[in-house]
Amino acid sequence: MSNADTFIHLLAGGVGGTVGAIVTCPLEVIKTRLQSSSCEVQCSAVRTLRTATASNAGCNASHMYFTPEMNWNVYYHHHQCTSINSRLAVFPESVLQWPASTSSAQPKGALSCFRHLVEQEGCRALFKGLGPNLVGVAPTRALYFCTYSTAKRKFNKILTPDSHLVHMCSAGSAGFVSCTLTNPIWFVKTRLQLNRNQNVTAWQCISNIYRSQGMVGFYRGITASYFGISETIIKFVLYEYLKVTLQQWRETQADSSMSNYVALDYMIAGAISKTMACSLSYPHEVVRTRLREEHSRYRGFFQTLHTVFREEGYRGLYRGLSTQLVRQIPNTAIMMTTYEAVVYLLKSLIDDKRYAETE
Structure with missing residues (x-):
């Protein structure tokens, strides 16, 4: 039994x-x-951020192109004088101050995550x-x-x-x-x-x-x-x-x-x-x-x-x-x-x- x-x-x-x-x-x-x-989670693979942390990286950058990576955020600094991404800097997430006016910089919810998965990676x-x-x-x-x-x-x-x-x-x-x-x-x-x-x-x-x-x-x-x-x-x-x-x-x-x-x-x-x-x-x-x-x-x-x-x-x-x-x-x-x-x-x-x- x-x-x-x-x-x-x-x-x-x-x-x-x-x-x-x-x-x-x-x-x-x-x-x-x-x-x-x-x-x-971003609605696009790369988004542009205007932020004061560019000065902390030691370069004169007007834009920072953000790519979400695991645990660390990778930033490609785009100089005004050239279109080449000439420098790579790595920051912990806690260092960054997200611009309040940039809605895409805020953490996304379940619905946004769902849309992102379907749009960027397929069903x-x-x-x-x-x-x-x-x-x-x-x-x-x-x-x-x-x-x-x-x-x-x-x-x-x-x-x-x-x-x-x-x-x-x-x-x-x-x-x-x-x-x-x-x-x-x-x-x-x-x-x-x-x-x-x-x-x-x-x-x-x-x-x-x-x-x-x-x-x-x-x-x-x-x-x-x-x-x-x-x-x-x-x-x-x-x-x-x-x-x-x-x-x-x-x-x-x-x-x-x-x-x-x-x-x-x-x-x-x-x-x-x-x-x-x-x-x-x-x-x-x-x-x-x-x-x-x-x-x-x-x-x-x-x-x-x-x-x-x-x-x-x-x-x-x-x-x-x-x-x-x-x-x-x-x-x-x-x-x-x-x-x-x-x-x-x-x-x-x-x-x-x-x-x-x-x-």
């Missing part, structure tokens, strides 16, 4: 995660772009990283739900059955196992989503990472993922509580038809629990994206957290949150509903088979 139950949760988790990932992939790409340090850009996402989401969700159900069974024997502590320990164990085993897949996915070169393939990205950093490079940002386990703990504790509460409420209703909305209970519980958990622990996602950037100047979890807060304020730690919520609510609702539906169907098939064998 134990092996059959493990297989059911393994398959259900994989199917649920895959369906959710396909439906919400464009929002995932936009969220990753907004989280990155190059989130000042295919909305599905960047989908390959690694599909490769990773099934084993990640399968490992997660399998570990969660197994750990829950074990902790129920040690602790008070179905208590909040059991759900917390189970979710923490599942998050640690899935993060550790699948971090390289998500690292490649993030790199592809941040890469503006449409022709870069997943295999080329893997080769570049291995050549420049070795196997250790695939685990950049894993510390942030470990801190992100708190999100899964909060989510599953709330999910289990809301699911039971909604079911008990429907059972007390005089209308017998109210007890038939089991799938709706799963969707509501999944959406609410994910929204609250994501809002509370979101900064770890921004930190993780920054650590996974190419040529990143960020080195560790706390150093990145401190740097982002010092340079960009608390808003920098919550960049892309609205897009993440818009993505996660349907993603979690679809994933949890599919998961519960597959578990129900497989258990029904197994019970029917056993009943037929006993006749």
Whole structure:
């Protein structure tokens, strides 16, 4: 029975995660772009800035041509006397004072990011990283739900059955196992989503990472993922509580038809629990994206957290949150509903088979 139950949760988790990932992939790409340090997405590849920082570069420049790069901004100083870009200077983003009158210099939102992706990189850009996402989401969700159900069974024997502590320990164990085993897949996915070169393939990205950093490079940002386990703990504790509460409420209703909305209970519980958990622990996602950037100047979890807060304020730690919520609510609702539906169907098939064998 134990092996059959493990297989059911393994398959259900994989199917649920895959369906959710396909439906919400464009929002995932936009969220990753907004989280990155190059989130000042431009409507054109190069824009002109009139700024006083030209004097800080040691040259007499009237215009500065800006190209958004990862973590650092590259400025080509165009001299009045020549049309040749004769000098290259590199500044941290914190050095610059954006002109208030230049609207294109302000950070863009999700809608502008969407338009930029479609106009500059084509509709295919909305599905960047989908390959690694599909490769990773099934084993990640399968490992997660399998570990969660197994750990829950074990902790129920040690602790008070179905208590909040059991759900917390189970979710923490599942998050640690899935993060550790699948971090390289998500690292490649993030790199592809941040890469503006449409022709870069997943295999080329893997080769570049291995050549420049070795196997250790695939685990950049894993510390942030470990801190992100708190999100899964909060989510599953709330999910289990809301699911039971909604079911008990429907059972007390005089209308017998109210007890038939089991799938709706799963969707509501999944959406609410994910929204609250994501809002509370979101900064770890921004930190993780920054650590996974190419040529990143960020080195560790706390150093990145401190740097982002010092340079960009608390808003920098919550960049892309609205897009993440818009993505996660349907993603979690679809994933949890599919998961519960597959578990129900497989258990029904197994019970029917056993009943037929006993006749």
